[in-house]
Amino acid sequence: MGKVRILIAKPGLDGHDRGAKVVARSLRDAGFEVIYTGLRQTPEAIVNTAIQEDVDAIGISILSGAHNTVFPAITGLLKEKGASDIVVFGGGVIPDEDIPFLLESGVAIIFTPGTSTEDVIKFVNEKITAKIH
Amino acid sequence: MSLADRAIAGEVRAAARLMRIADDRTGDYIQEMVKIWAHTGHARIIGITGAPGSGKSTLTDALITHYRSLGKSVGVAAVDPSSPFSGGAILGDRIRMATHANDEGVFIRSVATRGHLGGLSVSAMDIAAIFDAMGKDIIIIETVGVGQDEVDISSLADTCIVVVMPGAGDDIQAIKAGILEVADIFVVNKADRDGADRTARDLKTMLELGAKRVWMPPVVKTIALKKSGIEELAEGIALHSNYSDNEDKHFARLYHAALGLLKDRLVNSCFTPDRFRELLKTQGDPYSVTIKWLKNHGLEA
Ligand SMILES: Nc1nc2c(ncn2[C@@H]2O[C@H](COP(=O)(O)OP(=O)(O)O)[C@@H](O)[C@H]2O)c(=O)[nH]1
Ligand SMILES: [Mg+2]
Numbered sequence: 001m002g003k004v005r006i007l008i009a010k011p012g013l014d015g016h017d018r019g020a021k022v023v024a025r026s027l028r029d030a031g032f033e034v035i036y037t038g039l040r041q042t043p044e045a046i047v048n049t050a051i052q053e054d055v056d057a058i059g060i061s062i063l064s065g066a067h068n069t070v071f072p073a074i075t076g077l078l079k080e081k082g083a084s085d086i087v088v089f090g091g092g093v094i095p096d097e098d099i100p101f102l103l104e105s106g107v108a109i110i111f112t113p114g115t116s117t118e119d120v121i122k123f124v125n126e127k128i129t130a131k132i133h
Numbered sequence: 134m135s136l137a138d139r140a141i142a143g144e145v146r147a148a149a150r151l152m153r154i155a156d157d158r159t160g161d162y163i164q165e166m167v168k169i170w171a172h173t174g175h176a177r178i179i180g181i182t183g184a185p186g187s188g189k190s191t192l193t194d195a196l197i198t199h200y201r202s203l204g205k206s207v208g209v210a211a212v213d214p215s216s217p218f219s220g221g222a223i224l225g226d227r228i229r230m231a232t233h234a235n236d237e238g239v240f241i242r243s244v245a246t247r248g249h250l251g252g253l254s255v256s257a258m259d260i261a262a263i264f265d266a267m268g269k270d271i272i273i274i275e276t277v278g279v280g281q282d283e284v285d286i287s288s289l290a291d292t293c294i295v296v297v298m299p300g301a302g303d304d305i306q307a308i309k310a311g312i313l314e315v316a317d318i319f320v321v322n323k324a325d326r327d328g329a330d331r332t333a334r335d336l337k338t339m340l341e342l343g344a345k346r347v348w349m350p351p352v353v354k355t356i357a358l359k360k361s362g363i364e365e366l367a368e369g370i371a372l373h374s375n376y377s378d379n380e381d382k383h384f385a386r387l388y389h390a391a392l393g394l395l396k397d398r399l400v401n402s403c404f405t406p407d408r409f410r411e412l413l414k415t416q417g418d419p420y421s422v423t424i425k426w427l428k429n430h431g432l433e434a
Contacts, residue, residue: 002153002154002157002159003156003157003220003245003247005153024223025223027221028216028219028221028222028223029216029218029219029221030219030221031219031220031221032221033215033221033222033224033243033245034221034222034223034224035224035227035243036223036224036225036227036228037227037228037231037234038225038227038228038231040231041231041234042234042235044234044235045231045234045235048234048235049227049234049241051145051146051149052145052149052240052241052242053149053242053243054146054149054150054152054153081146082146083146
């Protein structure tokens with residue numbers, strides 16, 4: 001059977017990627033293949049990578065406050081390249097009042113601080129595993 | 134148009150999807166791969182192996198830059214291990230190759246071993262074949278690099294590069310234990326660190342003491358992080374192509390792919406653990422079960 005593949009990216013200029021790594025590890029432990037691209041990826045690079053890797057989903061971790069530009073840029077590029085079937089989800093430091101706009105721009109879900117990794121796994125299983133199996 | 138046709142025409146999305154079904158062994162991958170294999174045999178396939186952390190991915194990044202500066206298109210299959218517990222994987226080789234993410238002449242694919250031993254995945258040759266059929270000039274395969282079990286890549290790549298680090302006594306042990314025969318080219322990476330000259334010298338001595346060969350593997354010192362020594366490495370790769378039996382290597386790739394398909398059809402589809410357990414109930418021992426099963430399929434045991 002097919003394996004779920006997920007790209008975990010950490011765009012923006014701010015420092016660490018601890019949160020992204022924790023999510024990556026728990027997704028691996030749940031049996032998914034995680035492509036990890038490291039820090040400071042541009043939306044273009046993230047989308048090109050997602051397409052080359054044929055991932056089912058892109059998980060974006062953002063701490064820098066650039067979420068209102070980064071997320072729409074990614075969903076926009078996916079659309080442009082005919083790859084809107086790739087699910088985009090996000091986490092990090094994102095104020096509640098910005099979430100409706102992000103969902104409107106095509107992001108499937110935003111995990112706010114305090115979300116457990118189990119919730120992320122549950123989301124992937126419901127939204128993606130069910131679809132490809 | 135089929136995925137294979139679109140991949141052969143150069144379409145990245147179709148090629149990426151085809152790699153996916155070849156890796157998953159789902160969908161119409163067999164029919165698609167039949168088309169792909171008919172378009173292979175043009176690319177130059179370079180294998181890179183060596184212990185984790187020795188700098189394989191960074192070296193791959195530097196080689197990509199080199200070949201791109203010559204106008205050659207590049208495909209990379211970077212293999213990392215799957216977790217034996219969950220079956221999941223973290224594939225992180227791309228981190229070192231991030232500068233090529235927006236270059237249309239570079240296609241990088243992260244691959245998990247999914248239980249295959251020997252440093253590659255079952256699908257590795259299929260993925261290389263898809264790159265080849267897409268028209269990539271150079272294909273680089275970065276193996277897991279678990280240490281001593283890297284024979285797969287040496288028979289499958291046109292040129293096999295073994296990366297070692299300065300002063301790593303363990304590495305030299307591994308070399309003694311048989312990796313000496315695996316390498317077409319040795320790279321002593323991290324030459325910015327102490328002991329690189331000595332490690333290179335030790336390697337050369339060992340090679341000279343070994344069996345006489347038509348092709349004597351050169352030992353190249355690199356600082357992959359600074360892209361230093363890469364010209365010399367590329368020269369070695371180019372030179373080696375005159376000595377390598379590329380037809381032999383291509384044959385080995387076809388055989389690897391064929392075995393992958395056989396295993397999928399035979400083991401994963403017919404001779405599954407569940408089926409085996411059932412047969413075991415009536416036949417008692419593994420040999421009787423297998424012989425009977427083979428006979429039922431018209432095969433001599
Ligand atoms: N000092 C030094 N570090 C290097 C060099 N090449 C790679 N590294 C570092 O070695 C680490 C492992 O490199 P990587 O390419 O991921 O190794 P791999 O596991 O063999 O693929 C990284 O932190 C690299 O930055 C080098 O030439 N000199
Ligand atoms: Mg690596």
